[in-house]
Amino acid sequence: MDLWTKHCLCMCEDFLTRLSGNESGAENAALVEIENMVMDMGGSMLTQYGLPEPQQEHFERIGIDYKRETSYDIEKERHISNQNRNLLNEEQRIVHDSFVESALSATSGIFFLDAPGGCGKTFLIQTILATIRSQNKIVIATASSGLAATLLSAGRTIHSTFKVP
Numbered sequence: 041m042d043l044w045t046k047h048c049l050c051m052c053e054d055f056l057t058r059l060s061g062n063e064s065g066a067e068n069a070a071l072v073e074i075e076n077m078v079m080d081m082g083g084s085m086l087t088q089y090g091l092p093e094p095q096q097e098h099f100e101r102i103g104i105d106y107k108r109e110t111s112y113d114i115e116k117e118r119h120i121s122n123q124n125r126n127l128l129n130e131e132q133r134i135v136h137d138s139f140v141e142s143a144l145s146a147t148s149g150i151f152f153l154d155a156p157g158g159c160g161k162t163f164l165i166q167t168i169l170a171t172i173r174s175q176n177k178i179v180i181a182t183a184s185s186g187l188a189a190t191l192l193s194a195g196r197t198i199h200s201t202f203k204v205p
């Protein structure tokens with residue numbers, strides 16, 4: 041418990057950002073994550089080690105990632121999608137529509153987007169993210185570097201998202 045009290049703030053930092061400053065939510069999310077890790081390693085509930093009991097019913101084992109990916113402001117995403125779609129050029133529109141159709145019809149597919157710098161790849165990807173999120177579907181935006189991830193709405197690195205070793 042002393043360790044938790046001492047390092048609680050640091051361990052909650054990322055969750056605090058993700059949960060827009062909700063301190064009790066962030067503390068709970070950190071405890072849920074720790075408990076899940078401990079359980080994955082064959083350990084016990086945190087209370088067995090004298091730590092506070094996380095409220096797992098809010099997060100369940102599926103975790104905070106699922107919560108975040110299902111907590112977008114649908115109206116805001118719809119607004120971004122509508123606004124950007126009207127601006128797409130013909131090529132961007134073809135890619136947008138093909139990708140969205142494939143994603144929403146749950147057919148699998150691999151799309152490779154390549155164009156010179158400044159041609160609108162990021163703009164197109166942002167539009168695709170907003171279109172899919174506006175339909176209350178999950179789309180996970182990842183990039184190979186942290187810097188590239190910051191260009192995407194709710195983008196994260198591939199490493200942290202998929203636990204790439």
Ligand SMILES: Nc1ncnc2c1ncn2[C@@H]1O[C@H](COP(=O)(O)OP(=O)(O)OP(=O)(O)O)[C@@H](O)[C@H]1O
Pocket residue numbers: 127128129132155156157158159160161162163164
């Ligand atoms: N269809 C569009 N309508 C209006 N603005 C656009 C459109 N496509 C791209 N832009 C704008 O053009 C600029 C360059 O686009 P973007 O950053 O998406 O290019 P990029 O291909 O991702 O570039 P890089 O490869 O250098 O990262 C941005 O300011 C973006 O908002």
